[in-house]
Amino acid sequence: MSETQTMSEAAPHVRIRAIGPGHLGQRVQIRGWLANKPGGKGRYFLWLRDGSGIIQAVAEQEKSSPEDWEAVESIGLESSIIVEGIVKAHPRNEGEFELDFAGIKVLQAVSDYPITKKEHGTEFLMKHRHLWLRGRRQSAILRIRAEVHKAWADFFYDRGFFRVDTPIFTPNACEGTTTLFEVDYHGDTVYLSQSGQLYNEADIGALGQVYCFGPTFRAEKSKTRRHLLEFWMLEMEAAFYDFDDNIRFQEEMIAFTVSRILERCSAELKELGRDPEKLRPATQTPYPRLRYGDAIELINKSRVAILMEQRGLSEEKALELLYSGKATFSDDTYDDDAEKTRKLEPFRWGDDFGAPDEAAISAQYDRPVFVSNFPTEIKGFYFKQDEEADGSLRVDPVFAALPDDMKLPGMSGHTVQGADCIGPEGAGEMIGGSQREDNFERLMENIEHHQLPLDFFQWYLDTRRYGNVPHSGFGIGMERFVAWVAGGSDTPVHIREVITFPRMLHQFEP
Numbered sequence: 001m002s003e004t005q006t007m008s009e010a011a012p013h014v015r016i017r018a019i020g021p022g023h024l025g026q027r028v029q030i031r032g033w034l035a036n037k038p039g040g041k042g043r044y045f046l047w048l049r050d051g052s053g054i055i056q057a058v059a060e061q062e063k064s065s066p067e068d069w070e071a072v073e074s075i076g077l078e079s080s081i082i083v084e085g086i087v088k089a090h091p092r093n094e095g096e097f098e099l100d101f102a103g104i105k106v107l108q109a110v111s112d113y114p115i116t117k118k119e120h121g122t123e124f125l126m127k128h129r130h131l132w133l134r135g136r137r138q139s140a141i142l143r144i145r146a147e148v149h150k151a152w153a154d155f156f157y158d159r160g161f162f163r164v165d166t167p168i169f170t171p172n173a174c175e176g177t178t179t180l181f182e183v184d185y186h187g188d189t190v191y192l193s194q195s196g197q198l199y200n201e202a203d204i205g206a207l208g209q210v211y212c213f214g215p216t217f218r219a220e221k222s223k224t225r226r227h228l229l230e231f232w233m234l235e236m237e238a239a240f241y242d243f244d245d246n247i248r249f250q251e252e253m254i255a256f257t258v259s260r261i262l263e264r265c266s267a268e269l270k271e272l273g274r275d276p277e278k279l280r281p282a283t284q285t286p287y288p289r290l291r292y293g294d295a296i297e298l299i300n301k302s303r304v305a306i307l308m309e310q311r312g313l314s315e316e317k318a319l320e321l322l323y324s325g326k327a328t329f330s331d332d333t334y335d336d337d338a339e340k341t342r343k344l345e346p347f348r349w350g351d352d353f354g355a356p357d358e359a360a361i362s363a364q365y366d367r368p369v370f371v372s373n374f375p376t377e378i379k380g381f382y383f384k385q386d387e388e389a390d391g392s393l394r395v396d397p398v399f400a401a402l403p404d405d406m407k408l409p410g411m412s413g414h415t416v417q418g419a420d421c422i423g424p425e426g427a428g429e430m431i432g433g434s435q436r437e438d439n440f441e442r443l444m445e446n447i448e449h450h451q452l453p454l455d456f457f458q459w460y461l462d463t464r465r466y467g468n469v470p471h472s473g474f475g476i477g478m479e480r481f482v483a484w485v486a487g488g489s490d491t492p493v494h495i496r497e498v499i500t501f502p503r504m505l506h507q508f509e510p
Contacts, residue, residue: 007103011084017052017267019097023087027102030055034079034110035136044072046101048083052143053267054136057085059101071104077116078134080107129501130510140268141497144261145482151260152213152234155253161209161236166196168215172456179219192217197382197473198460200237201436204471205463211236216477223505224333225494226355226428228479230503236433237473243384243417243435246472247370250421250431251285253476254368258282261485273491278425281367289370292415293398295361296406299347302360303329307344322346331356349399350408352378359426368430372419375399375411381446383416384435421476427484433474440464 014028032050039045042061047054061069075081085099115131125132132138156163169183169190181192196212203210216233241249258279261269269276300322306329307318321327327344333355334340347357353371361369373396376385386394399413418434437443443464447457479498487493496502501510 007082007084007105015052016048016050016055019055019087023097024089025086027084027086028099029082029084030057030099031082032080033134034075034077034081035134036077037075046072046083048081048099049134049136049139051139055098056090057083057099057101059104064101068101068104071106072101074109075106076109076111077113078131079110081105082107126496126502126507127509133500136271138497140271141482141486141493142500144265144268144486145478145498147261147265148257148478148482148485149213151257152253154260155256156211156236159209161211161238162207164200164203164207164210164212165214166193166199166203166212166235168193168217170194172453181217181219194218195233195475196235197237197475200235200473201382201460201471202463204237204239205467209238221505223336223339224355225335225492226333226480226483228495228499228502228504231499232478233475234478235473235475237471239469239471241435241472242470243372243419243472246433246435246474247289247372247419248286250433250474250476251287251368251370254287254421254430255283255285257481258485268486272486272493274486274488275490278366278488278490279485282424284367287368287370287421288365289372289419290361291372291396291398292374293349293396295357295371296347296349296398296402298364299353299357299360302356302363303344303347306356329356346406348406348408349402349413350375350377350411353420353429355426355428358422358428362422362424362426362428365424368421368423370419370421372417373415374418374420376414376416377411379416379418379434381443381450381452382434382436383418384437384439385442386415386417423480423484425484425489427488428480430480430484431474431476433472435470435472438464438468438470440468 011027011029013031014023016030019028030048030050032048034046035049035054036047037044044059046057046059048057059072064072082105083099083101084103085101087097088100090096090098114128133142169185170193171190180194183190183192194216196214200210200212211234213234214232215230217230219229220227236249262276262279262283266276303322304315304318307313307321307327308315310329311318313321322344323346325345328341329344330340331342332340361371373386376383388394393414395413396415399407399411416434420429421431422428423430437446443461447454479495482498483493483495486498496504
């Protein structure tokens with residue numbers, strides 16, 4: 001511990017983010033850590049961070065007391081310190097500020113911080129995630145995440161929605177998937193929640209318009225840069241919302257949130273090298289819409305283009321290889337080199353989108369796009385199906401026109417009133433939503449078709465037995481959304497960077 005005589009009791013403590021024109025010429029106190037210390041030979045540029053931002057304090061030996069200068073020379077990266085200085089305008093960067101060093105108190109001098117300026121591998125950084133968080137890039141991403149969280153809360157509150165908290169322990173899967181984490185619940189088997197949606201559908205009976213926000217768990221053994229085993233998801237549900245109401249709400253929420261980030265996180269975007277102009281189109285609604293059936297041709301053209309680029313083939317040869325069933329390509333969304341080589345076949349009715357397919361779709365637009373009306377067979381049991389005027393199930397016209405070899409076996413041609421919101425710049429699926437099935441008999445058929453345990457769904461069916469109303473909802477993953485906003489195509493952000501302590505395949509420490 002070292003304390004100098006030049007510290008002033010009158011200097012107010014100010015968070016770096018709060019420093020503005022009103023502080024010019026004032027002596028202020030910054031409490032935080034040393035992020036960098038370039039210089040030497042009588043002058044150091046002390047880069048200080050306090051979690052809210054970063055600022056430079058220029059320390060000169062000839063203007064400092066011997067005690068202060070000795071303290072300045074003693075500190076290394078991540079030393080905890082209190083620094084006082086006079087606020088002045090940055091000499092080159094308009095709107096930014098720096099400090100003329102006036103005093104220092106060293107709480108702990110550090111000399112052996114393990115994360116240095118040299119290049120560190122991902123394995124090392126993940127092992128030291130508790131320290132890696134302190135980096136300028138990582139903390140900027142986390143500040144954007146916090147602002148997204150606040151924007152979502154404001155958006156829902158201002159529109160009369162109530163936040164509810166749904167269970168993490170659940171007796172059944174939401175969509176019949178087997179990728180769940182089992183938990184011994186005093187002799188019974190329960191699962192870590194993969195969604196709060198079914199509970200939200202019950203909550204609207206009490207509150208009308210609700211949302212929940214909490215951790216979600218998926219046990220998929222995936223090693224892509226878009227997947228976490230534990231992530232945070234906001235889920236909305238609203239009574240008397242139809243499919244179109246749901247889509248409009250989603251695009252308004254995204255536009256509001258992006259506008260908030262542009263307004264309040266300009267320093268973070270600059271730190272990350274993120275071009276705000278690439279985000280600005282997302283503030284304008286409505287967003288484009290594309291039906292699943294109309295995306296098939298687009299995706300197949302993109303798959304031919306992938307083979308042409310990666311194999312150096314002509315269009316004719318690439319097309320022939322694609323339909324031969326022997327094509328492979330390198331999928332860079334996978335982190336594991338052994339998994340990057342993927343099989344590539346024509347996209348047929350009944351296939352679900354992969355990351356390259358979503359990227360091909362998003363490349364057509366400068367803002368998020370909604371892809372709607374997916375085949376019934378690849379969506380959850382709770383999706384409301386498209387109907388004709390007489391209430392019968394509609395057969396999609398694209399399906400009816402496709403040759404049989406462009407349809408997967410068992411496809412009915414029926415579609416759902418649901419949509420995925422795919423982000424631009426290769427962001428992938430950010431939102432999945434739908435109008436929920438409110439026809440009791442059809443819902444029962446769907447539960448049986450998906451071979452779900454009917455006993456566990458009796459409570460859910462009660463929401464259709466008593467006071468059944470049209471309703472819709474969606475889920476949006478915090479991490480994918482933040483990765484797009486913070487990085488996009490400028491400086492791509494890996495999913496592990498947008499949560500403090502990521503849980504990935506074989507990654508559960510620290």
